[in-house]
Amino acid sequence: MAxxxxxMGSPEFALPSLRALAAQGEKKRSRYEIVGVxxxxxxxxxxxxxxxxxxxxxxxxxxxxPVFQPEKFNQPDVMEKLAQWxxxxxxxxxxxxxxxxxxxxxxxxxxxNVHASLLPRWRGASPISAAILEGDPxxxxxxMKMDDGLDTGPIxxxxxxxxNILDNTGFLTETLSKIGADMxxxxxxxxxxxxxxPQSQPEDGASYAPMMKKKDGLLNLNExxxxxxxxxxxxxxxxxxxxxxxxxxxxxxxxxxxxIAYVAPEPGxxxxxxxxxxxxxxxxxFVLDDVQLPGRKVISxxxxxxxxxxxxxxxx
Numbered sequence: 001m002a003x004x005x006x007x008m009g010s011p012e013f014a015l016p017s018l019r020a021l022a023a024q025g026e027k028k029r030s031r032y033e034i035v036g037v038x039x040x041x042x043x044x045x046x047x048x049x050x051x052x053x054x055x056x057x058x059x060x061x062x063x064x065x066p067v068f069q070p071e072k073f074n075q076p077d078v079m080e081k082l083a084q085w086x087x088x089x090x091x092x093x094x095x096x097x098x099x100x101x102x103x104x105x106x107x108x109x110x111x112x113n114v115h116a117s118l119l120p121r122w123r124g125a126s127p128i129s130a131a132i133l134e135g136d137p138x139x140x141x142x143x144m145k146m147d148d149g150l151d152t153g154p155i156x157x158x159x160x161x162x163x164n165i166l167d168n169t170g171f172l173t174e175t176l177s178k179i180g181a182d183m184x185x186x187x188x189x190x191x192x193x194x195x196x197x198p199q200s201q202p203e204d205g206a207s208y209a210p211m212m213k214k215k216d217g218l219l220n221l222n223e224x225x226x227x228x229x230x231x232x233x234x235x236x237x238x239x240x241x242x243x244x245x246x247x248x249x250x251x252x253x254x255x256x257x258x259x260i261a262y263v264a265p266e267p268g269x270x271x272x273x274x275x276x277x278x279x280x281x282x283x284x285x286f287v288l289d290d291v292q293l294p295g296r297k298v299i300s301x302x303x304x305x306x307x308x309x310x311x312x313x314x315x316x
Contacts, residue, residue, distance in 0.1 A: 003031065005035065005088070005090070006034075006037070006082065008039070008095040009039060010094060013093060013176070013177045014056050015177065016180065016181035017184050018093070019181065021034055021184070031189075032089075036066045036068060037065050037068070038069075038070070040095075042057075068081050073098070074100065089107050090110075091184070092114070104147065109192060110145050110146065114180040115141070115151055116141060118160055120151075124150060125210060125212075129212050129235070130209035132230055132234035141159050143155070143187045145198045154199055156187050161179065165230060168233040168254075219241055221267050222282060223282065225285060228241075236253055250293060252291055255287060255289055260284070260285050269313040271312060271313070276305065
């Protein structure tokens with residue numbers, strides 16, 4: 001008999017995991033039956049603030065799966081709906097809400113989470129951005145059994161990948177979402193059969209990654225250039241990193257560090273390095289590779305510079 005699964009998720013990160021479970025369920029010897037999908041409510045999005053469904057809801061509808069979108073997860077109808085679906089297992093991937101103990105205890109096999117970090121490092125809402133900001137040499141996926149803490153449950157499996165300073169949150173999210181889906185379907189059979197025993201997380205090395213906010217994209221030119229580059233890529237695609245130029249916010253999509261040989265101007269001075277716009281920091285040049293003015297498309301730093309003859313800071 002197939003395992004009855006409720007899937008919980010919202011953004012695009014969750015899509016490969018939902019697809020992978022659905023594909024398993026379509027096999028002749030069906031392993032999983034997705035009896036319901038829980039996701040966030042539709043929200044206004046975009047410049048026109050049009051009501052938009054979460055990515056998971058859109059995929060679930062295409063797959064012909066029932067969808068439930070509670071405004072708050074402590075509403076009585078949430079438990080009623082889950083009880084109606086009678087899941088053997090709940091699978092969570094970037095759902096965005098904390099599960100109460102009564103939900104965690106409902107399925108026979110508990111609740112399994114696809115988390116985008118090497119737990120216990122970077123528990124919380126923004127693990128990928130946090131890894132980039134801190135300059136971690138690697139990140140990865142953890143498949144864990146959930147408890148009533150914040151990403152503190154025992155580990156079923158992990159996979160690490162290396163990345164570099166030029167990888168941004170968008171790229172790593174897509175990469176890790178595919179790895180997570182593959183790990184999920186490879187881990188579940190061993191877990192459900194009892195061959196994989198959940199292992200408690202070590203407390204040593206535990207850290208927390210809070211939700212990214214709009215203000216996190218503001219660049220402080222008194223920081224070392226490498227920190228600014230990390231922030232640019234950690235904030236791409238959201239909330240976006242920016243600095244002010246000509247009273248406008250210039251969004252920086254991609255950047256790199258350049259150690260310049262001549263006597264450096266003061267931090268904050270605008271200069272040109274290798275034909276590209278750059279800003280001097282406390283230790284090196286922060287070179288702008290791809291930028292965007294408000295209401296405009298993303299362009300290269302070189303193209304931006306050709307239309308901004310006043311880029312270089314006036315000599316003092």
